[in-house]
Amino acid sequence: MKINCNFDRNKKLWIQVGTLDNIIKILSQGMPATISDLLSFLSIPETKSRHLRIMMRLLSCIGIFKSNVTPSGVEAFGLAPVSQHLTTSFPHSPCSSPFVLFLLDHHLVDPCHQLSYWFRRSDMSTTPFEMAHGKTFWDFTGAQPEFNDLFNKGMACDSIFVMDVLKHVGREAFKGIGTLVDVGGGTGLTAAALAKEFPGLKCTVFYLPHVVNSAKKIDGIQYVGGDMFLELPPADVVLLKWILHDWSDEDCVRILQRCKEAIPPKEKGGKVIVIDMVVGVGSNTQTSMETQLLFDLEMMILVAGKERDENEWHELFVAAGFSDYKITSSIGLRSIIEVYP
CATH class of the missing domain: 1.10.10.10 (Winged helix-like DNA-binding domain superfamily/Winged helix DNA-binding domain)
Known part of the structure; x- marks a missing residue:
């Protein structure tokens, strides 16, 4: 990007x-x-x-x-x-305008002005976003319908981009899957695109109840509301697309443990598919690294999350009880990580 x-x-x-x-x-x-x-x-x-x-x-x-x-x-x-790339008329490429408009929204820019104050504080429990708006990113999103709509449109735009790329590369990770749960799957665009691309795949979107209840339903996709820190619906595969970078290491381990509980053993096809950045891995090393680091800074400002290098991912998977993983660099700044129980 x-x-x-x-x-x-x-x-x-x-x-x-x-x-x-x-x-x-x-x-x-x-x-x-x-x-x-x-x-x-x-x-x-x-x-x-x-x-x-x-x-x-x-x-x-x-x-x-x-x-x-x-x-x-x-x-x-x-x-x-x-x-x-910001237009709907550009051939062979999804429009990135909703995603860019979200990134440039003043609600995301204003917290940047809090950085000098934030760095002087020893307290790590408050993000620059919370200092600027008085709420965590997720509480603010739930309380502001217009901002929530902007966020959902940006994430839907990203889902279209990712699925457009997956039509050409990274397909092997999704072949032969019977059932899949898309955790934090938003409006279901990713799940719908996967079901269309891989006939026979049954997809469930798992998200917060208030999001699932208000989402416009897509035929053939099941929607389940709940808390990913507590329990996930059982499936052959759990998909985490751009989810873990929002959370601390401790929270990521909890999420991954819930994923491991929801899937069968490796020999029966069980795995977690993580679509996220692996810092230092990308098609254009210099440009990718620069933008990955900018996103790392953005995560620090917004949600106290972070972008991770391979060693940091390895530590998370081991801590959550997984036995192995495989990284496929194929989606621009991001990679597909198949994680096996």
């Missing part, structure tokens, strides 16, 4: 997300747009013409857009490769 890396590196805090999103929608229609065009389309006063040009030239300089001079000598702007 080089997109995230560019936004973070180039001071995402002062780029107004709503305006940027609307500009991308305008440029995705295919024709380059001049500053006059953008002023008109966005209903921005003419007095802000120079200021909009400043922003557009900067975003072009850092590769978000591209700038060209028309035959009549007027500067016009179009989509660059990065911003093309």
